Amino acid sequence: TLQQRTRAHQLKQQKHTDAQTKTVQNRAQLQQTQDDLQTKKARLENQKQKVVQSKDKVEKQKVIVDRVQNRLGQLQKECQ
Incomplete structure (x- = not known):
């Protein structure tokens, strides 16, 4: 029937x-993770320089x- 098809x-x-919403959320989460990793990498580089x-x-x-x-x-020796 029309109702079923609708x-x-x-x-x-x-x-x-x-699915589109989930994809957008996943991309945002991935970007945040990448940003966090960049921050951690920079912090480690700084610590490495200090060491x-x-x-x-x-x-x-x-x-x-x-x-x-x-x-x-x-x-x-001189004193002896």
């Missing part, structure tokens, strides 16, 4: 609309400690 058509349209800088400082301090220890050794 109802079937409405259901088909509703399914299509629901590298800290390592450099430690290496420089090690060099200074070695020099001081060498000089101390020389002075101790």
